Amino acid sequence: MKIDLNDLAALAAVARAGGFREAARTLNTSPSALSDAVRRLEERLGVRLLNRTTRSVAPTESGAALIVRLGPALSELEAAVDAVKELEGRPAGTLRLNVPISAARLVLPAIVPHFLAAYPAVKLDVVVDDSFVDLLQEGCDAGIRYDESLAQDMIAVPIGPRVQKLATAASPAYLNRRGRPVHPHDLMQHDCLLGRFPSGSMPAWQFEKDGKVVRVEPSGPLTVRIGAAVDLAVDAAIGGVGIVYLFEDWLRPHFASGALEPVLEPWWQPFSGPFLYYPGRRLVPAPLRAFIDFIKAEPQGVTSAAASDQTSAPVRRRSGRDCG
Template sequence: MKNNESLDDLAIFHTVVREGGFRAAARRLGLAPSKVSATVARMEEALGVPLLRRTTRSMATTEVGNALAERIGPLLAGLDAARAEAAETADQVRGRLKLNVPGAVMPDVLPPLFAVFHARHPEVEVEIVVENGIVDIVEAGCDAGIRYDDVLAQDMVSIPIGPRTQQVALAASPDYLAARGAPAAPRDLIEHQAIRYRLPGGPLLPWQLVEDGRTITVEPIPRLILGVNAIDTGLGFARAGIGIIATFRNWLEEDLANGDLVPVLPERWPARTGPRLYYPSRHAPRPLRAFIQVCQDTHEG
């Protein structure tokens, strides 16, 4: 047996495991799927053990393959970091930035930031992974994450990204309110039908309103429940008269202005802190530092 796998071969194998298949890895690496498959087969022949279990429909990592991927992952990441540090003398920022973000920041928070970022740093490849649960960004292979109101690990730092505060608003279609009546107080909501969001594998997102200077929680009838991964689809159902929706006020501006939706209990809407970018306190790669600078410049501006 000859253990003469090159770093390129190891990187290809690790990408197959990380991406979950040959075709996905080939797209990520810019290689033909046949070359990726042949590389893994060559490694398995040299090692004398299977690294992957293949069927016509799926692929799984063997115990040996999983152990190999876990061992080489940090080594490959270290090499990437070393290359990035070596290139930092160059004027042009290059490399890859991978962010793990909730769906709530996709429609309006990130697009203007990345418009500025890409104008400044056109050589940086950006990948955005949308997940709404709590995620270990280091384990997930991401440079940074964005979350609302989450308790950060001790080795994380964070900065505001997007609006410092956001107001959570209630709205419904004119047809729905004409048929059901407009609630006059928070307690009236328990008789109303609502479009609610559910966290992955968890509870429904609570509806909170301000009453007598304090924040209260109300539980309307869940006429329609959407996963938070579909958070940007809720307004379409609200326009169709399904029920009352609770969402960020800035997402409602156009619908409120043209009359497609009507505000519900606007004097009771609460405010919450905006999203934050968080990342490990250790040395940040240059593309991430460049993105942090864009976020800071946007807030200062």
């Protein structure tokens, strides 16, 4: 049975985008052309692959099974074509990254403008997702996560700040009203603004001082989904609702303005920064190779020569950091 690869690519694009219009914009084609491609594929296979309504498009059971198998195969084909282009010295194409909101907020802004200026033929497609995903199944070339979230078979390259801290903070009005904690255990007597991962788990708050690590599980009047609603927790803290626990870099502008005051600062625990990761058992697409080379060469990518010389990094397990 002869199947057009373009029709298979159209099916994968529509499923990934969740609709014909969005997929058409991504591929610079028309929704009707993609609809025709999927219909041809369904006719050749003799099964329905997509359920279509006026509001949504979703794979059928057969379609989902095919798309799962298609993802790695199409990625390999794209990588092979990109490798040929790279031999001509012109990396081009789309680089799809899956990143947590913390990376979108704190890491990529220092990198993306310079990278796109250096590689004008490369387009970046950034998916912000705080869950842990299968990169190939999701149609992404690489992702950004912290070391404890990385599978052992992934290649990991340092990106962004190599040392970060999770900070606690509250508004001066709240602290004047409720008092200022001097030890992490004091948080148990305070209103704390909590975060929940998409999986449903709620990470403990972890602190460290003079080699002593303290973990607490405070309570409070507000819980937000880590990632999508973190700014709500920050706004609530500024409004005097309670104490927030978040990346120091995220809260620093509010420290500078006086809207928030650091809490328990001597106890803020440092941890290693994020990594760009990608599967090791596949061709590296030219846009991804260009991005890897860029973050190794640029000072915002890594902070030490030793780190920039590594093509992979050891994975050290720590408590969850992909929050906010």
